[in-house]
Every structure is written in C-alpha cells, then in structure tokens.
Amino acid sequence: MDFLHHTFSDVYARQNNWLTRMDVRLKMLYVISLLSINLWAKNVSVPLFFFSVSFIFLFTIKIPFMSILRSLSLPMVFSLLILLVKSLHEGEQVWFSVSILGYKLVFREEGFFNGLHTGSKVLGGISLVITFSFTTTISRLCAGLAWFRVPNTIVELMAFMYRYIFLFLDEVATMWIAQKSRLGHTSWRKMIPSLGTLCGVLIIRAFDRAERTYEAMHVRGYEGGRILTVTLSPWRRKEYIFFIGMVLITPILIYTGGLCLW
Amino acid sequence: MHITEGILPPKWVAVWFAVSAPFVGIGIYHIKRKKRAVPSYLPLVGMLGAAVFVFSCFPIPVIALNGMATSHPCGTGMSAVLLGPFVSVLVAGIALLIQALFLAHGGLTTLGGNIFSMGILGSFSGYFAFKIAQRCKLPLFWCGFLAGTISDLFTYLGTSIELGLLVINKGGSFFKAAAEIFGVFMMTSQGVLCIVEGAVVGFVMVFIYKRRPGILFNLGVIRDDTKSIGT
Secondary structure (H helix, E strand, O other): OHHHHHHOOOOOOOOOOHHHHOOHHHHHHHHHHHHHHHHHOOOOHHHHHHHHHHHHHHHHOOOOHHHHHHHHHHHHHHHHHHHHHHHHHOOOOEEEEEEEOOEEEEEEHHHHHHHHHHHHHHHHHHHHHHHHHHOOOHHHHHHHHHHOOOOHHHHHHHHHHHHHHHHHHHHHHHHHHHHHHOOOOOOHHHHHHHHHHHHHHHHHHHHHHHHHHHHHHHHOOOOOOOOOOOOOOOOOHHHHHHHHHHHHHHHHHHHHHHOOOO | OOOOOOOOOHHHHHHHHHHHHHHHHHHHHHHHHHHHHOOOHHHHHHHHHHHHHHHOOOOEEOHHHOOOOEEOOOOHHHHHHHHOHHHHHHHHHHHHHHHHHHOOOOOOOOHHHHHHHHHHHHHHHHHHHHHHHHHOOOOHHHHHHHHHHHHHHHHHHHHHHHHHHOOHHHOOOHHHHHHHHHHHHHHOHHHHHHHHHHHHHHHHHHHHHHHOHHHHHHOOOOOOOHHHOOO
C-alpha cells in the first residue's frame, strides 16, 4: 500500500508555479487536443516531442525525477513490451535474429518500426496526462469538468470518491499493519481470508461514514445539489494568449504528425 | 487489465466511447432517480465507490509464485453486487478516470474501451453470476465467489476482444488473436487472480452478513428471508 501513498498524492498540484496557476479549462483544452494529435500521429516525432516537452515542463516546476519515473515506469514497461512483441510477430523482412537457449528469436524490421510508433504514442500520451495531473488539483479538475457541462452526478461522485480514497487508504494501511503483526499474512492461505475481513470492515465503515457525512452535509444546507466550492474566474489576457498559442501550434503539430517518415 | 494510453487507434477509441456512453448515461439516471427518493444515496455511492477503489488496490499474492509477486483485483464484481450493474459501470468509469489521471494506469483516450471491459462486462457478468447463484440457493460465500471470479474473467475477456480487434486491419484472425491474448492473461498471474478475487469477495460477503446483515438488506443484496441464506 506504500506504493500508492507515494504515487497517489496531490502534493505537487498544490504548489505555486506557472503550470498550477494556469486556468484549468485551458489545460483541459490543451490536453484533449494534444492527445488527439498524439493519437492520429503517423510518425514518432510528434509523440516524442510531447514526451520530451512534458519532461522539460515538469523539471521547470521542480517535480522530482523519481516521482516522474514512478508514474512513467508502468507505461515504459508496456512500451518495451509492445516493441518486443511487434518486432517478433509483425512484418516479413528479417532484420536480425538471436538464439537464446536454443530458441531462435527473429526480429523483423516492419514490426520494430510499428512497435516504436505505438510505444512512442504510449509515452507521448501518458506524459501529457501526468503533466496535467501533477499540476491540477481534484477540486479545480471538478470545476473544469462542470464548466464543460459534464453531468453534475459524475463531478460530485468523482469529488466524493477522491476525497475518501485517501482516508480509506490510511485506514487500510493501519489495519494492514495490524493484521501483518498478528501473523495474518504469513501464507496466502491466511492472507485471503484476512483480505476478506479487511475489505468487509472497509465496506461497513464506508456505509456508516456515508450516513454521518450526509447528516453533516444536511446540517450545512446540502439538499442534493452541487457540492463544488471552487469557482472559475473569467479568462484574462494571459489565458487568451495561451489559447491563441494553442490555435496557432495545433496545425503545425497536425501537419508534422501526418508526415510519413518511413 | 487496463489498456494504456495511445494503444487504441482513433476508430476504436470512437467505437468504445460510443458503446460505453449509453451505459454511463443509464447509470447517471439511476443515481439521479434514487437521489430524489433518498438524498443520502450519492454520499453512499461515493463512499462505497472509494472503498471498492481501495479494495482494487490490494496487493494480492500470486499463488503460482508462492506469494513472491503480487497483482491487484478489479473490484467491479463486488461493486456490481452492492450497487447494481448500471451504477457500478459509472463508479468503475470514475475509478478508471482517477487511475488514468493520477496513477498513469489506463488512459484518457482508452477510457471508453476500459469502461467497456471492466465497467460494463465486469459489472454485468458479476451481477448476473451473483443473482443466478442466489436463485440456485447457493451459500452466500459461493454467490460472492462466483461474482468476483466471473466478473474478473469477463473483464479480461473484454480486454482480449478489444486488443484482438486491432489485428483485423492487418489481415489477422480476430478469434485467434483474442484467444491468444486471453490465454496469455490466464496463464500468467491473472488466471489465479480471478479465483483469489472470487474467494476474497466471498469472504467479504460472509463477513458483512455475519456482522451487519442490515447493510446487505438495505442495499438490496439479500432479501428479508435470511433463513434461506447459508454462509
């Protein structure tokens, strides 16, 4: 569970820097349009451009390298796996072959380039998403989603879930240690019923807390309406400049992404 | 089980969003309708959704490796049993969105595809497995076990279908590709994980039933005829 405590944190999104100060609607527009360009890209240049620029942006706001790496580790493994599988299975033209323990692995040129293309899209897309998540708090994200007319039920439910995930993670971590110290996890035979008990307690606590939370919200005037507290200010000159910048850069990226380099 | 960002081509991104959207819409309608009658319903769904999300982060030991490696469950089978299939689709969708944004698991363009496999297939298969097992008057543990196991199997089946469909454009056989991907899932840690998740869900149901049966009754998981339920 420690892994989640390190990764699943909005501590960087709460810092004060030029990316956290940027309007959330603008960031959402940027991410959606750049993800679309990344998806349609026919070569590796645009996805790798997104990957490297995201890295530079994250360094400028002093996000520790290890935190970025932790978020990117799984997608990087996926990218390598895709590269390997495609190199071995796609295409006709043999590039090179190696023999491992008597088993011949044949790498094909077309598959390698296809794998490189897909892998770069994975890295480009994920780096855009983590740049957004490292610089945006959940309350601002929910306010942005509400502005884009995403149904209130989704926004409220997301706010609720996100708020209580941290609380439940803390509770589970405590119970987890308690179970472990009482030899509840010594073998998988013991571990499975222990996990069942742990999750059962979690559900019961969630149910009880829901009642208490509703009562507390009702006392504060909640009658089933909106629960968001963040209000977004109208765009000023800076936001309009960023927006015009996006409008200008998009056709260049679409053109570059559409080029067939091989 | 999550298809990562950038894997699906634009055509399939659009298809899976179009397939998932009506289910999410019906989920919203269900919550809105229930919220009008019971105003505390939204906090309840949020809390249970958060609890199921945390459950899906549990490191479950891979038995084939004698616990040297861990994997994690889906949780949709349990949420479908507790909240109903349509609300579970919505909860799974939000959980996938949070995972994509804050954990870099899955992705935003692949959200539709992941909702289809984990949300729709996982929730509905788990829910119907539980209901059919209840009809057959199986003990509560086995009802939960079947819901957890079958929802996991269908989630992986959905992911295999989505990835298998990608080979059609390249002249490959969809069935062969999907079967191969599903086979790889099952032969690695995931096959055993389905059974382990089923067992955990079974234990959860029995635990709640023994400690607080009112919760299961209030959520409509069991009917009032508690005498017929064995654990």
